[in-house]
Amino acid sequence: MVCIIKRIVYFDYGGSHTSVTAACIHAGKLNPNKLPSSDDLMAMPYLDKTTPEDFGKIKLIGTDKQGNHIYSLGTKSSHLGKMLDELARLHGVTDQYLFLCTSPYVNNVLRVGGWLSRSVSLPFLGRPLVVSGLRKAYPALCSFVETARLNEGVTMQ
Amino acid sequence: MKVLLIGKTGVFDTLAVAYGCLNQTDINNCPYFGDLTLENNKELVGIGANKVGNELFVVGFKVPEIIAIFNRELESLSHVNQNECWQVIPLSLKGENITWLFAWLANAPLLGPMFLKWARNRTLNRSSYLLEYGKKLRIEKNLDGKDKPDLVFAAKPHR
Numbered sequence: 001m002v003c004i005i006k007r008i009v010y011f012d013y014g015g016s017h018t019s020v021t022a023a024c025i026h027a028g029k030l031n032p033n034k035l036p037s038s039d040d041l042m043a044m045p046y047l048d049k050t051t052p053e054d055f056g057k058i059k060l061i062g063t064d065k066q067g068n069h070i071y072s073l074g075t076k077s078s079h080l081g082k083m084l085d086e087l088a089r090l091h092g093v094t095d096q097y098l099f100l101c102t103s104p105y106v107n108n109v110l111r112v113g114g115w116l117s118r119s120v121s122l123p124f125l126g127r128p129l130v131v132s133g134l135r136k137a138y139p140a141l142c143s144f145v146e147t148a149r150l151n152e153g154v155t156m157q
Numbered sequence: 158m159k160v161l162l163i164g165k166t167g168v169f170d171t172l173a174v175a176y177g178c179l180n181q182t183d184i185n186n187c188p189y190f191g192d193l194t195l196e197n198n199k200e201l202v203g204i205g206a207n208k209v210g211n212e213l214f215v216v217g218f219k220v221p222e223i224i225a226i227f228n229r230e231l232e233s234l235s236h237v238n239q240n241e242c243w244q245v246i247p248l249s250l251k252g253e254n255i256t257w258l259f260a261w262l263a264n265a266p267l268l269g270p271m272f273l274k275w276a277r278n279r280t281l282n283r284s285s286y287l288l289e290y291g292k293k294l295r296i297e298k299n300l301d302g303k304d305k306p307d308l309v310f311a312a313k314p315h316r
Contacts, residue, residue, distance in 0.1 A: 007234065056226030058234060073227070076220045083199045083216065087228060090159070090201070090243060093235040 006068045006152065008098045009058060011084070015074020016050035017114050018102035018141060020061065021134055025145045027062030027070040032142040038131045048117055048130050050074060068152065078103035100148055105140050109133035158211045160300055161201065163224050164248040165257040167217030168196050169280045170287055171248060175204040175213045177291015178300055184284055191277040193263055209301055219257070221247030246298060250290065256280060 008026065010019040024030045024044045041047060046059055058071045075084075084099045106114075113129025116122045162178070164171030168189050176184050184190055189202050196217055204213045218224055228245040231237070259276035263269050280287065295301060 055220070056223035056230065058227070058230045075227070076223055077218070080199070080218075083201075083218070083224070084227070086201050087224075087231060091231055091235060091237045093231070093237065096235060 006098055007096055008068050009071045009073050010100050010102050011073040011075050012102045013078055015072055016048055018105045019072040020047045022102045022141050022145050023061035023070045023072045026064055105137045107133050160244045161214045162246050163216055163221035165253045166260050167215050168192050169256050169276055170250050170253045171215045173280055173284055173287035174291040175215045177288035178295045179205050179207055
């Protein structure tokens, strides 16, 4: 069996909440069967720690069991998947990359918390909301990652 | 070499700049000019090639620098052959926010066509500035050269 190692990039607007959480679930840093505590979430790399300079930068979160590299990315837009695919295609590396948008899993609590923490630089107000929002979105994110993992399995020949 | 110009609007102001780069002036006759479907889908639009065969593409995105950063990341992560690299140029054009606003409002259900006309007219009214910007860009970024500017090795330092 030949396994094609891919780079799986989870992206959203800010690249610091749902994309990082999804990437951590995929990389095995978070248990999909257990709701993470606030400490578990805040211990994740880059979670609620990104700065405006990080937009557009692909950040390595870890590797999954198949050896795929898992990344997170902030794009300042939720509708950029097509352009990311297009750029990868133009570079001739489309088979190496899979771009997955996690924006549909951003709920209002997370949106307000993320804005307070990252945009207004009030993390003491925003973080509790971020944690609450992420815990609320966690089951859906786990299901999304699992679907991505299963789809990814198709490329294994 | 392939060159991608990214501005806030793809098929409005950025397209005019691309025309300036290609030393052309007749924006109004371009089939992509003011095409909202292309604008909304964020598709890369091929405008043409210059005399040395460098192809020019345009796309619109609200923060053009992010695409340039992402492109650099992609190149370094994937070890893309430097000779096949794309030159991605984020643009910062005077007054493009208003064009972007009109292009965005052009998606409105009833008044959309009016805003689309305003967006097109705004680009046409500013075409002298945009075409000139494109001409300057061509010289500044050496778009008539066959190699990516940063790939040209420096000569031995003068003592």
